[in-house]
Amino acid sequence: MEENDTLETKGLSRRQVITGAGVLAAGAAVGRLTAWPSVASASGGSTEKWPWPYVKLDPTVTAELAYNEWYRLFCGGAVISSVFSQLREKVGEPYKSFPIDSFVYMEGGVVGWGTICGSNNGAALVANMITGPRIAGGEAGHHMSSDMLEWYSNASMPVFVPKTPKINPDQIPHTVSESPLCHVSVGRWMKEANKPIGSPERKDRCARVAASVAFHLVEMLNAWKDGKYEPASSWSPVGDFGINAQQNCTACHGSDVPTPPMAKKS
């Protein structure tokens, strides 16, 4: 689908880190190309051997699946299903025994509480399930998750346009969330579109967001499979700022961004 061929760049309204406390460095690619996939060790359960077998998927096909699955499983489940349903067919186990449908719980930022957008939660799950957890030596999934959170925050969403949209694309404006949180992402869009949460337009917007995330996820996984995945995010909140955090400090704190207690320099 030509319109979506360049999601990697097209979705980014800007690559700069969102201005927070005025202390954030630019989030440019940092040249951490590593020999992916790394082989992760097993650790207990019968499916805890990484990486899981992966065959490259078509990003557009995956996004179309996510778009349609959203209307059944909502954001997190849709992203997981769009990738794993294909791998159930093309690979088999361990995807066949992975319980996709329970992840409907990720909807609405976890059962409607507006925390992390389910698309990001689901994408992080998929990336870490396939490439393996960092505690077993597989760091790609950790990096892909961070890349997605940053990409999502900066993208003019929704990026993906389905082949047969349920709603005319003219009714779906684009907004930049500057945050990976459902409440902020949906809220900013609702304000711009002037549409309520229960409107067909808002639902289709979120289905397209899930599709956009699924598309970009498969871009990263395919690059990883080819040994060409390179982490794009340089966001290191604990190391740089002393607390687990997003990049948009001022969105909640205004100009009064607190400084966390920091370790003494030795």
Place this chain on the structure above:
Amino acid sequence: MEENDTLETKGLSRRQVITGAGVLAAGAAVGRLTAWPSVASASGGSTEKWPWPYVKLDPTVTAELAYNEWYRLFCGGAVISSVFSQLREKVGEPYKSFPIDSFVYMEGGVVGWGTICGSNNGAALVANMITGPRIAGGEAGHHMSSDMLEWYSNASMPVFVPKTPKINPDQIPHTVSESPLCHVSVGRWMKEANKPIGSPERKDRCARVAASVAFHLVEMLNAWKDGKYEPASSWSPVGDFGINAQQNCTACHGSDVPTPPMAKKS
């Protein structure tokens, strides 16, 4: 462990909903006792038959496991492992083939971004995996997830005290997050304790938070197994306020809480 026998009540510094835009009703139990467990229908994958077999667990044993697993898997993975590792032993499948370790990604509010506390993310996963997703007719997991988010937000954390703490309990103050987000929960505690993110005290605090959540999760699952689970949260953000949201509106919005576009009353 006597000190933790009454987590249900002891952890709550107050049961009232956190004051937001001045429009929130009290979050008292709402008498929605249902005949749990309901039988959920299968839907595709080999493990997508609900409810999953569950035997009642000891909350204290589970919390101790979560406390220790935190030092290996961090918050989300620790909660999942504390329940599923026991069920691997006591029940077998489908727990043996569930890939626990990949959920290290939930750490620090999803790879350090400070969104939803991994303990809440992991608890929601466990509840929905065992009791089944709401789209398959199992609503208990959805309710338990919401209950946990509310309980966590109101609890004086950490509630659970391990038998053999790595850090003297006197060094671990208690704080109320008023939010299910990692950044807020950890940030408030760090401010009170005046300890940096990398301190042994902060780590032990988060290990105890994971343990506290695991304890309460098993309390709910055991009640469900006995047919006595009753949803405690009445938080209905979409229906009542028109957007997926937490309850602490003013924490980010201050006094200028926006009103989302609402559906026209017919």
